Amino acid sequence: MTKPIVVGIGELLWDMLPEGKRAGGAPINFVYNATQLGADGYAISAVGKDALGDEIIRELEKSHIHHILERNNYPTSTVEVVLNNGIPTYTIVEGVAWDYMEATQKEIEVVKKADAVCFGTLALRSRQTHKAVLTLLKNAPQTAYKLFDVNLRSNYFSKKLINELLQEANVFKINDEEMIKVQQMFGLNLPNEQVCQWFIKKYNLRYLIFTAGEKYSIVYSADGEKSYLDTPKVKVADTVGAGDSFSAGFIMGLLSGKSMRDAHKQAVAAAAFVCTQSGAWPEYE
Numbered sequence: 001m002t003k004p005i006v007v008g009i010g011e012l013l014w015d016m017l018p019e020g021k022r023a024g025g026a027p028i029n030f031v032y033n034a035t036q037l038g039a040d041g042y043a044i045s046a047v048g049k050d051a052l053g054d055e056i057i058r059e060l061e062k063s064h065i066h067h068i069l070e071r072n073n074y075p076t077s078t079v080e081v082v083l084n085n086g087i088p089t090y091t092i093v094e095g096v097a098w099d100y101m102e103a104t105q106k107e108i109e110v111v112k113k114a115d116a117v118c119f120g121t122l123a124l125r126s127r128q129t130h131k132a133v134l135t136l137l138k139n140a141p142q143t144a145y146k147l148f149d150v151n152l153r154s155n156y157f158s159k160k161l162i163n164e165l166l167q168e169a170n171v172f173k174i175n176d177e178e179m180i181k182v183q184q185m186f187g188l189n190l191p192n193e194q195v196c197q198w199f200i201k202k203y204n205l206r207y208l209i210f211t212a213g214e215k216y217s218i219v220y221s222a223d224g225e226k227s228y229l230d231t232p233k234v235k236v237a238d239t240v241g242a243g244d245s246f247s248a249g250f251i252m253g254l255l256s257g258k259s260m261r262d263a264h265k266q267a268v269a270a271a272a273f274v275c276t277q278s279g280a281w282p283e284y285e
Contacts (some may be wrong), residue, residue: 003040004115004255006031006248009136011098012045012069013077014052023059024036024079026151028079031116033248033270035065038193038256043067044107044136046097046125052076053097068107072100092122099126111139116251118244119168120151121161125199130161136235142176145206145251147171149243150178159185168201171211173247196220207260209267211246219250220262227264234272247269 008027013022023032028043035041043065047053053069053076060067077096082089101123105193111117117140124130140146150162150168162182166172174182187196196208200222211217212231219227249270253263277283 003038005042005110005113006034006039006251007042007044007111007114007117008117008257009044009133010046010129011077011120012043012056013079013096013098015081017080017081018083021078024180025077025147026120027118027120028060028065028151029244030147030149030248031065032063033245034116035063037248037252037266037270039116039248039252041065042110043069044101044110046070046072046074048072048074048076050098052077052078064225065109065194067184068110068149070075070097070101070104071112072097074100088166094125096156098123101129101132102208103121103132107136111136112141114140115255116145116147118147118149118247118251119165120149121157121165124161124165134164134168135226136180140168145171145254147173147247147251149173149247150182151243166205169203170206171205171209171242171251172199172205173211175243176210176212176215180208193218193220207250209250211245211271217246217264217268219260219267221260225260227261229264229268231268231272234276238246242271245273 001167008031010027011025011026013025014021028038031041031043043060047069049057049071049177053071065255074097077098124133146169148165183195200208200220206222208220214231214232246267249267250263253266
C-alpha cells in the first residue's frame with residue numbers, strides 16, 4: 001500500500017528546552033508524528049547556512065522525513081522554552097531563516113501531490129513567507145486535508161490573517177485558550193459549540209478540532225457528527241508538540257480509512273504519548 005504524502009509548511013526550529021535543544025516547529029512536528037504513524041512526510045521550510053541548520057537537517061533525515069529546505073543567509077531559528085509544570089512558554093526570535101521562504105518549483109510539485117498539508121499563523125509573520133506559504137497552499141489538491149492549526153504565538157496573528165488561512169483550509173484546529181481570543185476577534189459572543197458550527201459553515205470546513213488540554217477534546221464534522229473524548233490522565237513530561245501530534249493522529253486516522261470517531265481516538269492516544277515524553281519529536285516504539 002502506498003503511504004499517504006503529508007506535508008508541513010512553515011517554521012522549522014530548535015526548541016531550547018531546559019534539558020537541551022530539540023527539533024520543533026508546529027507544522028514539522030505534525031509531519032514528524034505523521035511519519036511515525038506511517039506517512040511519507042515532507043518538511044517545507046528554510047534554515048540557515050550554519051551549524052544549527054546542518055544539525056536540524058541531520059535530525060530530519062534520522063527521522064526519515066523528506067525535506068525541501070531553502071538555505072539562506074539568515075540564522076536557523078531557535079526558540080527559548082520555559083516550562084512551568086510541563087506547560088511551555090515560548091520566546092520567539094525574529095529575522096530567522098524561515099522568515100525568508102520562497103515558494104520554489106520543487107516545493108510546489110510536492111504540495112501538488114499531497115494527501116494532507118499542515119500550516120499555522122506563525123510562519124506568515126513576515127511578508128515574504130506569507131506570500132510563499134499562500135502560493136504553496138493554492139497548489140494543494142482539492143481532495144487533500146488542509147489542516148490549519150491556528151497556533152497563536154506572541155502577537156503574530158490577526159483576524160485578517162486567520163480569515164485568509166481559513167479560506168485555504170478544510171480542517172481547523174483550535175484549543176480552549178485560542179478559542180477565547182478568536183471569539184473576541186471575530187465578535188462571536190456565543191457558546192463554544194455554536195462558535196465551532198459557525199466556523200464550519202462560514203469556511204466550508206470538513207472538520208473542526210477543539211482541544212481543551214488535560215480536560216477533553218471534541219471533533220465536529222460538516223455533516224453534523226460530533227465526537228467527545230476525555231483526555232487520558234498521564235504523567236506529563238511536557239506538553240510541547242502535544243497539539244501537533246493530536247492533529248497528526250487524527251489526519252492519519254482519516255487517511256487510513258478510519259471513521260471520525262476512531263481517528264479521534266488515535267489523535268488522543270498520540271497526544272497522550274507525546275505528553276509523557278520530552279520535546280515534540282519523541283521516539284515511538
